[in-house]
Amino acid sequence: MADALANCDMPTVIESVRTAHGWSQGDLARELTYSQSWVSRVVNGQQSLTISQVQDLARRLDIPLHLIRFGGDTALEGAAAKVLPPTRRRDFGKAVAAGGLLASTARPINGLEVHHGIDEDTAPSLRAITGGQRRMDATSPARHLLPGAIAHVHLTEQMLTNARVTPFHTELSAAASEASGFAAWLNADLGDMGSARMHYRTAVVRARQAGMRLLDVYMLGSLAAFEIETAEDPELGLGLVQEAEHVLGPDSHPTARAWLACIGALAHAGIGDRTSAASAIRRAERDVDRPDNARPPWPWVFVFDQTKVAGYRALVGVRLRTPHEARAAFADAVAPSSRNVKQSAVLKVELASAHAEAGDVDEAFRxxxxxxxxxxxxASERVVSRVRAFRRRYRGPHAERVNELDTRLAALVIGIPSG
Structure with missing residues (x-):
C-alpha cells in the first residue's frame, strides 16, 4: 500500500482497500458510489483517472490526500517527477495538463489573483448554460442533450480546478454541482443508473463545497427522488429526504419545502405509510399557496405549484393502491398545456396503473x-421502462388494446416498426 500511494498507483490502492475490508467489487462500487463497470476498469488499469477523480476516490475511501501527494502546497508536477517511474510520469503529466494545474500563469487584476481568465462572470456564464440545457430537456431527447451536458460538466470541473486559489471557487463549485446534477438527470432518463448515481453524488459533493444550503437540498432531494422512483429504494430515498430536511431548516422558501415534502410523500407511500404520505402532501399544498411562492428560488427553474403537487398526490395514490383518488389527482396534474411532455408521459403511465387497478382496461392501455x-x-428509456413495468404488473384479460401494446413493445425489442 505504501508503494502504491507513493507511486500514485490508484488501482492497487483501491484493490488493497477492497481486500482489507473483505468487500466484493460490487461492495466497493457501492461504497464509492460509482458504477461497478467503471470501478472494474479502474482496478484493471483500463480507465485513466483525472486529478479530480483521484482526489474524489481518496476522499471517499478516507485516504489522506497528502499521502498520495495531492494535499500539499508543493507543485504537483515536480513532486511527480521525483516519485513516479517514467511511464507513470508521462501519464501524470497528462493528468496535470488535463486538470488545468498551471497556477503559474495567474496574474493579479484589481488586487485579485485570477487564473486562466477566471473572474466574476465565469460562474454565472456556466450556470446560464446549464439553465438553458435544463429548459431544453422539456422538449428534447436526452440522447441529444447528453453529449453537450457531459462536455459542460468537464468544462465546469476544469474551471473549478483553475479557480482553486481564487475568490471564485465557491461560485464555481455551485456551477459544477448544477452541471453534474443535470447530467445525472439525463443519464437516468436514458437508463444508465450507474452514471446517474455517480453524477448525483458529485453534485451533492460540489454543493457542499459551495456551502449553499438550497443547492445542497436540491441535489440531495434529486438523489432521493432518483433512488425512490428509478432505483425503487424508498427506504434509502426517505433517509436522503430527512437529511435534506435537516439541512433546509424550517425557515426557508416554500418552493423548497413543498418540493421536498412531495418527494418524502412518495417515499412514505413506497413503504406503505399512508398517514405520513398524506401529511407530507398536505404540507406541500399549504406551502405552494403561500404568496411568497410566486418566484422559485435558484436552483429551481420552474414554479412548484398545485399542479405539481397534484402529480405527486396521484403518484402516492398509485403506490398506495387507491385508484379512484389517484385518478382524481391526475385530472389536475396531466394537462394539455404541460411544458414537459416527457414528465407528462411518466404521469400517464402512473395514471394507466390507476385505471387498470380500477378495472378500466381500455383507458389504462390507451x-x-x-x-x-x-x-x-x-428516446426516453425512463418512460419506456415505466410502460414495460406497467405491462408486467397487469394480470387482467387480454383485450384488444392489451394486444396492441404487446405488439408495440415486441417491435421495440426486435427493432422492427409495428404496423
Whole structure:
C-alpha cells in the first residue's frame, strides 16, 4: 500500500482497500458510489483517472490526500517527477495538463489573483448554460442533450480546478454541482443508473463545497427522488429526504419545502405509510399557496405549484393502491398545456396503473400507448421502462388494446416498426 500511494498507483490502492475490508467489487462500487463497470476498469488499469477523480476516490475511501501527494502546497508536477517511474510520469503529466494545474500563469487584476481568465462572470456564464440545457430537456431527447451536458460538466470541473486559489471557487463549485446534477438527470432518463448515481453524488459533493444550503437540498432531494422512483429504494430515498430536511431548516422558501415534502410523500407511500404520505402532501399544498411562492428560488427553474403537487398526490395514490383518488389527482396534474411532455408521459403511465387497478382496461392501455409514443419519440428509456413495468404488473384479460401494446413493445425489442 505504501508503494502504491507513493507511486500514485490508484488501482492497487483501491484493490488493497477492497481486500482489507473483505468487500466484493460490487461492495466497493457501492461504497464509492460509482458504477461497478467503471470501478472494474479502474482496478484493471483500463480507465485513466483525472486529478479530480483521484482526489474524489481518496476522499471517499478516507485516504489522506497528502499521502498520495495531492494535499500539499508543493507543485504537483515536480513532486511527480521525483516519485513516479517514467511511464507513470508521462501519464501524470497528462493528468496535470488535463486538470488545468498551471497556477503559474495567474496574474493579479484589481488586487485579485485570477487564473486562466477566471473572474466574476465565469460562474454565472456556466450556470446560464446549464439553465438553458435544463429548459431544453422539456422538449428534447436526452440522447441529444447528453453529449453537450457531459462536455459542460468537464468544462465546469476544469474551471473549478483553475479557480482553486481564487475568490471564485465557491461560485464555481455551485456551477459544477448544477452541471453534474443535470447530467445525472439525463443519464437516468436514458437508463444508465450507474452514471446517474455517480453524477448525483458529485453534485451533492460540489454543493457542499459551495456551502449553499438550497443547492445542497436540491441535489440531495434529486438523489432521493432518483433512488425512490428509478432505483425503487424508498427506504434509502426517505433517509436522503430527512437529511435534506435537516439541512433546509424550517425557515426557508416554500418552493423548497413543498418540493421536498412531495418527494418524502412518495417515499412514505413506497413503504406503505399512508398517514405520513398524506401529511407530507398536505404540507406541500399549504406551502405552494403561500404568496411568497410566486418566484422559485435558484436552483429551481420552474414554479412548484398545485399542479405539481397534484402529480405527486396521484403518484402516492398509485403506490398506495387507491385508484379512484389517484385518478382524481391526475385530472389536475396531466394537462394539455404541460411544458414537459416527457414528465407528462411518466404521469400517464402512473395514471394507466390507476385505471387498470380500477378495472378500466381500455383507458389504462390507451394512456400507456400514448406514454410509449412519447418515450419512443424522445428516446426516453425512463418512460419506456415505466410502460414495460406497467405491462408486467397487469394480470387482467387480454383485450384488444392489451394486444396492441404487446405488439408495440415486441417491435421495440426486435427493432422492427409495428404496423
Amino acid at each position: 394512456l400507456a400507448q400514448e406514454a410509449l409514443d412519447t418515450g419512443v419519440r424522445f
